[in-house]
Amino acid sequence: MRLVQVTVPAGKRDAVTSTLDDDGVDYVLTDETSGREYTAIVSFPLPTAAVEPILDDLREAGLERDSFTVVMDAETVISRRFEKLQKEYETNETNGDRISRDELTARARDMAPSLVTFVVMTLISTVVATAGLLVDSPAVVVGSMVIAPLIGPAMATSVGTVVDDEELFDRGVRLQLLGGFLAVAGAAVFAFTVRMTGVVPLSATEVFAIGEVRERLSPDVLSLAVALGAGVAGALSLSSGVSSALVGVMIAAALVPPTAVVGIGIAWGQPTAVVGSAVLVLVNFVGINLAALAVLWRQGYRPERWFKLDEARAATLKRIAALAVGLLVLSSFLAGVTYATYRTATFEEDARAAVTAELAESDAQLKLLSMDVEYEDFPVRRPTRIVVTVGHPLESDPPPLAGRLQERVRATARPPPLPQLPVETNGNVVVDVRYVALDESGSA
Numbered sequence: 001m002r003l004v005q006v007t008v009p010a011g012k013r014d015a016v017t018s019t020l021d022d023d024g025v026d027y028v029l030t031d032e033t034s035g036r037e038y039t040a041i042v043s044f045p046l047p048t049a050a051v052e053p054i055l056d057d058l059r060e061a062g063l064e065r066d067s068f069t070v071v072m073d074a075e076t077v078i079s080r081r082f083e084k085l086q087k088e089y090e091t092n093e094t095n096g097d098r099i100s101r102d103e104l105t106a107r108a109r110d111m112a113p114s115l116v117t118f119v120v121m122t123l124i125s126t127v128v129a130t131a132g133l134l135v136d137s138p139a140v141v142v143g144s145m146v147i148a149p150l151i152g153p154a155m156a157t158s159v160g161t162v163v164d165d166e167e168l169f170d171r172g173v174r175l176q177l178l179g180g181f182l183a184v185a186g187a188a189v190f191a192f193t194v195r196m197t198g199v200v201p202l203s204a205t206e207v208f209a210i211g212e213v214r215e216r217l218s219p220d221v222l223s224l225a226v227a228l229g230a231g232v233a234g235a236l237s238l239s240s241g242v243s244s245a246l247v248g249v250m251i252a253a254a255l256v257p258p259t260a261v262v263g264i265g266i267a268w269g270q271p272t273a274v275v276g277s278a279v280l281v282l283v284n285f286v287g288i289n290l291a292a293l294a295v296l297w298r299q300g301y302r303p304e305r306w307f308k309l310d311e312a313r314a315a316t317l318k319r320i321a322a323l324a325v326g327l328l329v330l331s332s333f334l335a336g337v338t339y340a341t342y343r344t345a346t347f348e349e350d351a352r353a354a355v356t357a358e359l360a361e362s363d364a365q366l367k368l369l370s371m372d373v374e375y376e377d378f379p380v381r382r383p384t385r386i387v388v389t390v391g392h393p394l395e396s397d398p399p400p401l402a403g404r405l406q407e408r409v410r411a412t413a414r415p416p417p418l419p420q421l422p423v424e425t426n427g428n429v430v431v432d433v434r435y436v437a438l439d440e441s442g443s444a
Contacts, residue, residue, distance in 0.1 A: 001077055002046050006058065007038040007068035015061040016042055023054055024088070026081040038068070045077040047086045052100035071103055098239040098299050101163055107238060108159035111152030112171055121149045122179050125252070126186040129260040133212045134191070134200050141212060141257055148252035150179055154231070154285075155238050158292040161319055164303040164312035176285065180259060187263025195267055204268040216261045217273065219280040220338040224331055227284040230254050231291025239299055254284040276337065283330045290323035340382070347383055348373055351429075354408045355388055364399055367391040369436060386431045391438040398435045406431035 008016050013029075020027050020042070027044035046054055051071060099107070113121070125148035132140030153175035160169030194200045200207075208214060230251045237247045258280040265274030293316065303312045352371055359366040367390065374385040388405060392398040409431055 001074040002048055002051050003043065003072045003074040004046055004051065004055070005041060005043045005068075005070045005072075006063065007032060008040040008042055009062075009064055009067055010037055010039050012062050012064075013040055016058060016063060019057050019061040020044060020054075023057060024081055024085050025054060026079045026085075045074055045079065045082050047082075047089045048099055049089045050085060051103065055100065055102065069102070071100065098301075101301055104159055104239060104296075104301060105163055105165060105168065108152075108156045108168060108172075111238070112156040112168075112175055113149050113152060115175075118149050118153075118175055118179070119182060121147055122182045123186045125149075125256055126183045126260055126263070127190045129256045130187045130190050130263060131194075133210065133257065133260055133264065134194065134202075134207070136210045136212050138212065142249075142253075144256055144260075145249045145252035148248070148256050150176075150255050151234055151248035151251045153179060154251065154288050154292060155234055157289055158235065158296050159238070159301075161293055161316050162296045162301045162312065164308045164315070176289075180255075180281065180285065183256065183259035184263050184266070187260040188266040189263075191264045191267030204270045204273070207264060207268055208270070208273060212257070213261055213264065216258050216277045216280060218276045218337050218341070219258075219283070219334055220341060221331065221334045223280055223283060224287060224327075224334060226254050227287025228291045230284070231288035232295055234288065235292040235295035235299075239296060239301070251288060254288065255281065258284065276333075279330055279333050283327065283334065286323050286327045286330065290320065290327055293320055293323070344373075344375065344383055351383075351386060351409045354411075355405055358401070358405055358408050359390065362399060362401075364396060365393055366398065366401075367438065383429055386429060387434065388431060389434045389436060391436045394437045394439050402431055402433045405433065 006016070008029075017027070017029065025044045025046065027042050030041045030043070032038045032040050055069070098104075112118075125144045128147070129141055129144035132138070132142075132144060153172045155172070156168050157172030157176065160166065160172055191200075195202075208217060230247070230253075233247045234251055258277045261277040262271075262274050262281065265271050265277070297316050297320075302309055348371075351373070352368075355371060356368055359368055369389040369391050371389070372387045373383050374387070376382045376384050386405075386409065388401075390398065390401065406429070409429060
């Protein structure tokens with residue numbers, strides 16, 4: 001529910017009250033005595049979905065756009081006319097439960113913070129995220145998402161497009177570009193500092209083996225669902241007038257950790273190893289903007305002035321098309337990574353079966369204790385080395401197995417059904433064997 005207060009210009013009192021009466025709105029009219037160009041103030045409660053159509057009716061009746069209008073939350077309204085109006089809009093699916101165009105624009109402006117605040121909060125969240133990634137702490141990474149101010153610029157860009165507010169659109173775009181640059185630069189500087197000072201004395205291989213870092217090096221198509229879901233949730237929370245705090249965390253979850261991983265890769269001198277994370281950042285940015293823009297347009301938000309409708313529609317469709325094409329191009333990379341993941345999983349299954357079969361055919365009573373596969377992470381995950389740990393009886397020497405296992409693994413691994421993709425799983429795999437002596441009980 002909303003309580004709306006509107007200043008009535010001179011000569012418009014009868015037109016405003018007649019419009020409110022025709023719309024079935026309960027109102028209170030108070031004389032304005034400040035001596036300015038306004039003669040009265042009209043206050044009336046409205047269901048949330050009724051704010052935009054009622055204000056549009058008042059403007060059609062001659063209420064000037066520059067008249068003083070305030071829209072506030074109302075906790076409780078006791079009025080028979082209000083209850084009737086509320087039931088009318090509950091059955092009217094045109095507006096649903098979305099807030100008015102003016103409220104939407106105001107909320108989008110408020111969510112896009114001032115430049116200084118945005119820069120400081122972005123850098124702080126990036127530093128915290130980088131620290132959390134390097135210490136492999138999911139809790140710290142989540143904490144960085146809470147303080148990241150990234151939902152505002154994304155929503156401002158979409159709102160500015162659908163209501164034809166170029167100033168709001170430009171501000172949202174500038175803040176998003178600035179935020180992405182600051183996140184990568186801040187993460188790179190912080191990671192380089194802790195590396196050079198010895199706070200994190202790890203090699204590039206060890207850093208990229210950290211769980212929180214490794215999972216963002218090779219994103220798959222599920223990352224696309226996260227980006228689109230974050231954009232839809234952000235737009236719905238904004239247009240319904242509910243708190244966007246938790247949705248902001250979701251959007252930050254899609255953007256902050258991957259940008260921090262890009263900075264970590266630059267700090268350790270391995271930028272090519274984090275191409276996947278850079279693609280993930282772009283996919284999330286594009287996906288969030290595309291989903292939010294489509295949802296807001298689908299909900300019926302349009303410019304206030306009718307002669308701007310065609311211009312706004314053309315701009316919205318062009319931007320949706322551009323974002324969709326960009327997302328399609330980036331998604332091809334995600335599809336390749338997903339296919340490569342499938343191939344590596346298939347390879348591990350085939351390799352384990354080959355090793356098990358070779359050991360079973362041996363006369364030395366050998367036992368497979370473990371099998372670890374090492375991968376190359378760029379441009380996609382590709383197995384390069386297999387370490388097989390074999391147990392043998394304590395009283396006998398094990399036979400040489402490395403060569404035989406390597407030949408068998410390469411011979412039995414299934415060839416990729418799509419050779420044009422840059423996925424190789426069995427051409428140059430090296431097999432190393434480690435032996436562990438076991439006593440009769442099977443203990444090492």
